[in-house]
Amino acid sequence: MVEIAFRRAERTDVTAIVAMLADDMLGSSREDISEPLADSYLRAFEAIDADPNQLLAVMTEAGRVVGTLQLTFIAGLSRRGSLRGQIEAVRVARDRQSAGLGQKMIDWAVGQCRERGCAIVQLTTDRNRHDAHRFYERLGFKQTHFGYKIDL
């Protein structure tokens, strides 16, 4: 039984996280994994890490980083002042996909949201990620919204 664990990401995890973001059908053109890692990634890590409403997390298997996601806790007036948890940038290392680790990681993230007192957990996923749609629906998420983006 290999040990799966979850923890807050540290600065030394950034390279492994960016590698997972890049090793993806959509991420490959959006990321830059050349070494040394672009300063913009490290600056972003510092901003995330300093924000008490952000939790950048890694999943480890026998100590190796095999997954990542980012949680943002968003206070709002809607729904009688509910806190909501938002999940972004979900990745499992390619060689560890289809082994149930994604589900473990999302279950963990939802648990973190519950502990913080969130009334709802939300996420968006690209229209083209058909496997992801089935995955989240299997975990009980409802596809209630359309997600819009505009590049600046």
Add this chain to the structure above:
Amino acid sequence: MVEIAFRRAERTDVTAIVAMLADDMLGSSREDISEPLADSYLRAFEAIDADPNQLLAVMTEAGRVVGTLQLTFIAGLSRRGSLRGQIEAVRVARDRQSAGLGQKMIDWAVGQCRERGCAIVQLTTDRNRHDAHRFYERLGFKQTHFGYKIDL
């Protein structure tokens, strides 16, 4: 020419904001506008107001609050460490709808995101809000994602 202005929401605006959240096909069953306003709204306002990455805004017309939205600035590693702006809880007062105010408010919000250095602005809207889909598409937003939620 009636003066339209935008500003950060103050505690004294919360009642007007909640009234707009409630006066809506989906919000009516989710909000509680009884007076005095439920403490949960005021606690949520304090949390939003204390967070430098949140901007709860109101639009005023000749001094009257006629619109609201909430901006959240989310640092992330994705897209080379891009900051993203997220828009939630968009409402225009019912008697001032269809007068172009929604567009003015979204244009203002996108401008705020640009000033903060966001690379992208994102939002989700309920699948049943067909008018909203046309509205955001007209403003240049692309419906690239599906939005999933789970209630805790």
